[in-house]
Amino acid sequence: MTNSQSFHDAGSGNSHQGGIKDVINLHLSNGDKPNRLINEKSPYLLQHAFNPVDWYPWSDLTFEKARIENKLIFLSIGYSTCYWCHVMEREVFENEKIASLMNNIFINIKVDREEHPDIDRIYMKALTSITGSGGWPMSMFLTPDLKPFYGATFIPPDARHGSPGFPDLINEIHKQWLLTPENFYNSSNKIFNFIKDNIYYKTNTVSLNENILNKAFNKIAANYDPVHKGFGDAPKFPRPMIFNYLFRYYKRFAEETSKTMALETLKEIAYGGIHDHIGGGFHRYATDNSWRIPHFEKMLYDQAQLANSYIEAFQITHNDFYLSTAIDILDFVISEMTSSEGGFFSAIDAESVIDYSNSSMKKEGAYYLWKKDEVDKILTEEESNIFCFIYNIKKNGNINRSLSAHSEFYDENIIYQLHSIEEAVVHFDSNKEKVIYILSSSKNKLASKRRERPYPHLDDKILTSWNGLMISAFSNAYKILRDEKYLIAAERSAEFVLSKMYDRKNFILFRRYRDGETKFEGGLEDYAFFIFGLIDLYEASFKIRWINLAIELTGIQINLFYDNIHHGFFDSNGNDNTILIRTKEWIDNAEPSGNSVAILNLLRLAQITNNKKWEEIENKSLYSFSNLLNKHPDAMVNMLGAIDFSITKPKQIIIVGSINDPLTNKILKLIHNHYIPNKILLLIDISEKDEYENLFPYANNYIQRDNITTVYICENFNCNLPTSDIDVIEKLLLM
Secondary structure, three states, X not given: OOOOOOHHHOOOOOOOOOHXXXXXXXXXXXOOXXXXXXXXXXXXXXXXXXXXXXXXXXXXXXXXHXXXXXXXXXXXXXOOXXXXXXXXXXXXXXXXXXXXXXXXXXXXXXXXXXXXXXXXXXXXXXXHHHHOOOOOOEEXXXXXXXXXXXXXXXXXXXXXXOEXXXXXXXXXXXXXXXXOHHHHHHHHHHHHHHHHHHHOOXXXXXXXXXXHXXXXXXXXXXXXXXXXXXXXXXXXXXXXXXXXXXXXXXXXXXXXXXXXXXXXXHHHHHHOOOEOOOOOOEOOEEOOOOOOOEEOOEEHHHHHHXXXXXXXXXXXXXXXHHHHHHHHHHHHHHHHOEOOOOOEOOEXXXXXXXXXXXXXXXXXXXXXXXXXXXXXXXXXXXXXXXXXXXXXXXXXXXXXXXXOOOHHHOOXXXXXXXXXXXXXXXXXXXXXXXXXXXXXXXXXXXXXXXXXXXXXXXXXXXXXXXXXXXXXXXXXXXXXXXXXXXXXXXXXXXHHHHHHOEEOOOOEEEEEEEOOEEEEEOOHHHHHHHHHHHHHHHHHHOOHHHHHHHHHHHHHHHHHHEOOOOOOEOOOOOOOOOOOOOOOOOOOOOOOOHHHHHHHHHHHHXXXXXXXXXXXXXXXXXXXXXXXXXXXXXXXXXXXXXXXXHOOOOEEEEEEOOOOXXXXXXXXXXXXXXXXXXXXXXXXXXXXXXXXXXXXXOHHHOOOEOOEXXXXXXXXXXXXXXXXXXXXXXXXXXX
């Protein structure tokens, strides 16, 4: 392997361990000299450890060097499974001549956006203010004081489409810097002040009521694709937070259109190529309107949020299709994205090595694409006929050339469901049970064969925030399925974060763990998402330690991030002076904003603890975003869930009894069988009554009647008569 071959250019087989280390060792055995990124743990930074670019990590020492040498900074931000980051590395950063220019002109810094969302957030706001759009790789040019004066995403090595290539661009920047450095500072100060002014906004509060919910629904509905489902045009993202909002809207207003849009889209993406029908889980997005041609990357946060959406769809419809899709996602995460210690890995790359014999040849989708003759060789004739009919597998490939930017896909097949099982029954004059059996057998055979291919790069860092989302999904699945493996998966992740990523002595939750190293103080999303997962984990397990930990971390979160002047929560704790601006994110994007989750958590916890101070913080925080909610409700769909909760009288469901009592479990099954988004659920186990008195006000008021599991259904601590009657409980739940 040559020095110019990138870190991710070797397949790791199907082993999740050792892939990155193996490539490092191969480089070193070939005599290749690493740059200083070799000392980092981030998979993204390690991918660039053998570039000829003299990369630096984000650090005070790096910035001091830039100031002493009066050098501009080139800041490259990306992540290890980013396809265009790989392309820019191969075309630009592995080019010896370009690297030499970069080393002469700049202090070059690499940042993993998944380790440093605080840094990414600031410079993404700068990039969008400069160009009107953003993305990764993010290529930012900074003055020595870290302020941006210019930015772009992917910059090619030569001039294309009227834009200069990377060498011409940086030569011109260097020339102008030597002539008029003051212009760079003037420009960077204007951009910096613009960002700052748009973060520390001052607004008049607007009433938060059903009008905002209606406005959001109308905007979402106007963007709905009635033909292919989903929202907007390609590239099309699943956007699970929209599904969750539409379900809430349906629950509040009995609006059938709202429910139908969400359910039809969930069904369509499950049929599409964005869904991995062989190995499970979902790819990042579709590059076409029909959901058939995916960008093959898989992200943990997508799996978590989509699993929750499919679980809610099942609660509403009781259609096993939605539950089986959630199971498909969760089993994939257990199999492919779980560490031996219980934490969940971050992502799986879109591209992989085509053949073990040539580690430098990679292709997007190589692990997932099939030629028909491969399928025919693996399956029996009958299996192949039925499988290829249902999944539209063709001799010359099933990808519409007019829809795909990837010419290498044209003679291959993406597995997407074109025909239903019922259609196959008619077409082959068969029966449903036989077709289902043949499909299952065929998938198992293809999955076994696929595992012989070089496995895509796995980003095996463990992030507190994304683990919190995944804990929520596994907990919610357990509530319905009562399958212990899902509760075990949720608890193992929570135990991992607690033991490896939480310094209880100093009350610090950390963001990232990898290869034995815990690093970076957590941001708002780490606290909020983990707390979110812990609340759901408590409602699944009823182990009081999880709700106590959620309460403990919420107090820390408020101390670190709450804005006592303008309200809402800052994204970072303000301890790092290299973070020039404390942002306050409000947009729910691929992940929910930290603010929306933090406010929802406070709404739920205040209902449990009756903590009036937390109620006040939640209310002031929600209203601090009211003007933005009124202007851009469809960009804040998770925050709309907080509004929905806040203007409702949530159901407080208190069960007094033993978790091991069959009646208790029958009651829990009844509760979880219904979609009740605005509720809190407590189980006061008679053996833990004293502990609940410390947690829950008026716990002494809730007692078992006649030594039988007893249920209290309350609103604002005003309760209906206690009951143990299943029919009465169901009637009260549906009121």
